[in-house]
Amino acid sequence: MALDDAPVLALTCGEPAGIGPELAVMLVADGTPPARIVAVGDPALLAERAASLGCRVEIRRLASGESPPAPCRGVLPVWSVALRAPSYPGVLDTANADHVLETLDVAIDACRSGRAAGMVTAPLHKGVILDAGHAGFSGHTEYLRDACGVEEVVMMLATDSALHARDAGWQGEAALRVALATTHLPLREVADAITAPRLQRLLRILHADLQRWFGVTAPRIAVCGLNPHAGEGGHLGREELDVIIPALEELRAEGLALDGPLPADTLFTPRHLEGADAVLAMYHDQGLPVLKYAGFGRAANITLGLPLVRTSVDHGTALDLAGTGRADLGSLRVAVALAAEMAQRGPARVAISTQEL
Numbered sequence: 001m002a003l004d005d006a007p008v009l010a011l012t013c014g015e016p017a018g019i020g021p022e023l024a025v026m027l028v029a030d031g032t033p034p035a036r037i038v039a040v041g042d043p044a045l046l047a048e049r050a051a052s053l054g055c056r057v058e059i060r061r062l063a064s065g066e067s068p069p070a071p072c073r074g075v076l077p078v079w080s081v082a083l084r085a086p087s088y089p090g091v092l093d094t095a096n097a098d099h100v101l102e103t104l105d106v107a108i109d110a111c112r113s114g115r116a117a118g119m120v121t122a123p124l125h126k127g128v129i130l131d132a133g134h135a136g137f138s139g140h141t142e143y144l145r146d147a148c149g150v151e152e153v154v155m156m157l158a159t160d161s162a163l164h165a166r167d168a169g170w171q172g173e174a175a176l177r178v179a180l181a182t183t184h185l186p187l188r189e190v191a192d193a194i195t196a197p198r199l200q201r202l203l204r205i206l207h208a209d210l211q212r213w214f215g216v217t218a219p220r221i222a223v224c225g226l227n228p229h230a231g232e233g234g235h236l237g238r239e240e241l242d243v244i245i246p247a248l249e250e251l252r253a254e255g256l257a258l259d260g261p262l263p264a265d266t267l268f269t270p271r272h273l274e275g276a277d278a279v280l281a282m283y284h285d286q287g288l289p290v291l292k293y294a295g296f297g298r299a300a301n302i303t304l305g306l307p308l309v310r311t312s313v314d315h316g317t318a319l320d321l322a323g324t325g326r327a328d329l330g331s332l333r334v335a336v337a338l339a340a341e342m343a344q345r346g347p348a349r350v351a352i353s354t355q356e357l
């Protein structure tokens with residue numbers, strides 16, 4: 001691919017007090033990115049972070065909607081979204097919640113209008129956005145779902161070795177894709193959120209997007225139970241018997257290849273993972289600790305089911321590291337590379353998988 005043809009990716013800088021702005025700077029200081037990155041954030045803040053880290057990066061402010069030039073090491077084009085208040089590393093300020101949300105809106109708008117081929121998001125801080133009064137906010141995933149007007153999306157994290165078709169990328173136990181049946185809600189509410197229709201919608205999206213974005217022609221998905229020992233035949237909870245098994249049976253009749261529900265502590269063992277293209281975990285901390293143990297810093301977060309490409313990092317705002325220059329760039333590199341690949345290959349893969357269905 002010629003660099004001039006590289007897709008435009010809008011990179012939202014996330015919480016200004018976190019590591020997002022410095023990662024954006026480090027990305028271009030480190031080398032030539034595989035996409036025409038345009039940061040969406042405050043140019044002065046980015047220049048300040050670059051200076052304080054000693055990074056020789058030119059922060060090039062673009063006019064609103066102006067296309068970024070070909071990727072170039074040391075140059076970070078920016079669509080400007082002004083901070084609402086000065087920001088200091090590690091110090092949250094509710095005054096900047098609207099700044100963070102505006103960066104998302106600018107990136108979504110750019111994707112919709114075709115000015116960007118996809119978006120990559122640096123981490124935001126959910127708590128400070130809620131504290132600022134945005135009741136109900138629970139993360140990029142849900143914000144994008146609502147902004148795009150789709151009923152359901154799926155959060156999936158994948159280690160770098162699992163980001164491609166299995167024949168090209170599957171390298172054994174460290175290659176893992178974990179999708180979540182529920183995302184950001186209190187554990188107390190998880191069981192009620194897992195209904196058969198919802199599970200079916202999520203699994204159909206996961207199946208279709210494994211084909212669409214990852215080139216997996218006949219996806220095999222392993223599904224976790226909710227309860228210990230997948231309910232132990234109803235003695236440790238009835239959700240498997242009453243909800244999950246019937247939902248899977250109906251989907252199998254449609255032709256989806258599904259294993260489970262298996263106890264999570266059985267499913268996440270090498271023998272059971274071996275044949276699976278992805279795992280569907282029932283809740284955030286059932287699936288993500290395993291994924292992060294396998295590949296923290298080498299994984300990306302992908303929102304499936306959207307009409308646009310969105311990837312993100314596998315970590316949060318790391319307020320403890322902000323401004324120190326010690327944040328690891330690995331996951332952002334993976335997220336950018338994946339979004340670039342999705343933006344370029346997505347339509348072709350859709351055509352291939354549709355023929356094969």
Ligand SMILES: NC(=O)C1=CN([C@@H]2O[C@H](COP(=O)(O)OP(=O)(O)OC[C@H]3O[C@@H](n4cnc5c(N)ncnc54)[C@H](O)[C@@H]3O)[C@@H](O)[C@H]2O)C=CC1
Pocket residue numbers: 019121122123124125126127140301312313314315316317318319320321326327328329
């Ligand atoms: N995509 C997003 O916007 C995400 C946002 N978050 C948000 O981030 C905030 C903080 O969450 P935490 O649970 O503290 O997780 P965190 O990922 O920010 O930090 C957990 C630990 O990992 C370390 N860490 C994180 N990123 C790192 C990097 N790039 N290099 C080296 N070490 C790194 C931190 O220093 C800390 O010790 C929360 O508000 C959470 O909601 C969390 C995950 C994803």
Ligand SMILES: NCC(=O)COP(=O)(O)O
Pocket residue numbers: 138139140141142288301312
């Ligand atoms: N732990 C993953 C996470 O919180 C991602 O959230 P988001 O991408 O929906 O903001």
